[in-house]
Amino acid sequence: MIDLEATLVGIAPAFAYRDGRLHADATPLDAIADAANGPVYAYALNAIAEAYQDFADAFAGQPTRICYALKANDSVGVLKTLLAKGAGVDVVSGGELALALSAGASADKIVFSGVGKTNQELADALDAAVMQINVESEAELERLNQVAVSKGVQAPIALRVNPDVDAGTLDAISTGRATDKFGVNYGDAERLYQEAARAPGLKPMGIAMHIGSQIGDVAHSAAACAKLRTLWDRLAADGVTLRRFDVGGGLGIRYKDETPPSIQAYADTIRAAVVDIDCEVMLEPGRRIVGPAGVLIANVIGEKMAGDHRVIILDAAMNDLIRPALYKAWHEVVPLRLPDADAEWTAADIVGPICESTDKFADSRMMPPLAAGDRVAFLAAGAYGAVMASEYNGRPRTPEAVVQGQNWDFARKPRTYQDLIRGQSAPDWI
Numbered sequence: 001m002i003d004l005e006a007t008l009v010g011i012a013p014a015f016a017y018r019d020g021r022l023h024a025d026a027t028p029l030d031a032i033a034d035a036a037n038g039p040v041y042a043y044a045l046n047a048i049a050e051a052y053q054d055f056a057d058a059f060a061g062q063p064t065r066i067c068y069a070l071k072a073n074d075s076v077g078v079l080k081t082l083l084a085k086g087a088g089v090d091v092v093s094g095g096e097l098a099l100a101l102s103a104g105a106s107a108d109k110i111v112f113s114g115v116g117k118t119n120q121e122l123a124d125a126l127d128a129a130v131m132q133i134n135v136e137s138e139a140e141l142e143r144l145n146q147v148a149v150s151k152g153v154q155a156p157i158a159l160r161v162n163p164d165v166d167a168g169t170l171d172a173i174s175t176g177r178a179t180d181k182f183g184v185n186y187g188d189a190e191r192l193y194q195e196a197a198r199a200p201g202l203k204p205m206g207i208a209m210h211i212g213s214q215i216g217d218v219a220h221s222a223a224a225c226a227k228l229r230t231l232w233d234r235l236a237a238d239g240v241t242l243r244r245f246d247v248g249g250g251l252g253i254r255y256k257d258e259t260p261p262s263i264q265a266y267a268d269t270i271r272a273a274v275v276d277i278d279c280e281v282m283l284e285p286g287r288r289i290v291g292p293a294g295v296l297i298a299n300v301i302g303e304k305m306a307g308d309h310r311v312i313i314l315d316a317a318m319n320d321l322i323r324p325a326l327y328k329a330w331h332e333v334v335p336l337r338l339p340d341a342d343a344e345w346t347a348a349d350i351v352g353p354i355c356e357s358t359d360k361f362a363d364s365r366m367m368p369p370l371a372a373g374d375r376v377a378f379l380a381a382g383a384y385g386a387v388m389a390s391e392y393n394g395r396p397r398t399p400e401a402v403v404q405g406q407n408w409d410f411a412r413k414p415r416t417y418q419d420l421i422r423g424q425s426a427p428d429w430i
């Protein structure tokens, strides 16, 4: 058996058993599951606000702009919680820009990132007057200049520089090695800054990086910061004066038994790199703010034996939470009802109902007895969970609930089959 209380403390401290039932804050997750009538995400908003505050506190005394990476979790309830704390937003598409603005984000706290922005997206960013556009290639620099000149404005930019360091994370979420698709080559950056400084439509404001996600050791961040700082100094000597030192996001969380760096240790690493220069530090954290604060709740449909394997079949599937199928990611799975002390735990594969063998959340997990209608929660599912959901297999998109103390509500309502059909049409010549 597994020490469930200790698992929660280590991975998802906003969640705990009260009277044998799993709660988020003071809200029983069963109440949310009853209303959703299917798989549903739940986010503990206080934990999200606290994680943001931890970042802010760790940089106290240093001018800092924390831009929450909206792609980690784009629920408007989550976003509004962070905006109320004073957060800026890191967006990676025109859609995210529109979402951030509609939630009330002020444009002068929005940074627009992304490896392939279209001219339309660049124009949208300029029209909104965002704080900064992080440019990722020479061609994009030229396009942005043209778009800005055509509008008679100057685009505030940073170059996202690829520092050529390994973030020590999974291949699929590593972004700072020379051959990864992100950013401009380190060796090209100085020349590109010189060109940007001369371009009529561009105003170099900062330098940026983002070396990857789920970073588990600040040594990688330190190495990347050092390279960025070297470049900063060279540019200053060349007469290109910058204001902002944007270190991206990527700080890891615990999913299983990792010991990710504290926010303070991460902050100290960054502060050490800029202690003697006059700059505003920019951060783009996503996972660390929302990951631990979210769970995916699922209902048990039943069990079967596949050969000699115990198989638990859930009503949640890879369309609701794709990380295990996509990255072989680990999520702890805990029952919503605390099992009896003498319950017999056995190893089980945990699967969803989709017609793909990759629709499997876990292999050989020790699980208590579960009957049809019992419920489980996937821990640390607040980041890159609901945002990656799809409607594969005719499964309406996963609803999302937000919790604060005893209050909860849907931030994305359960969808109906009508929602699946809406927006589709066939030409009448079929």
Ligand SMILES: *Cc1c(COP(=O)(O)O)cnc(C)c1O
Pocket: 069, 071, 072, 090, 092, 113, 114, 210, 212, 213, 214, 248, 249, 250, 251, 284, 285, 286, 287, 288, 383
């Ligand atoms: C994804 C992303 C982030 C956030 O990464 P996390 O690992 O969620 O902190 C920040 N900046 C950029 C440019 C990104 O693409």
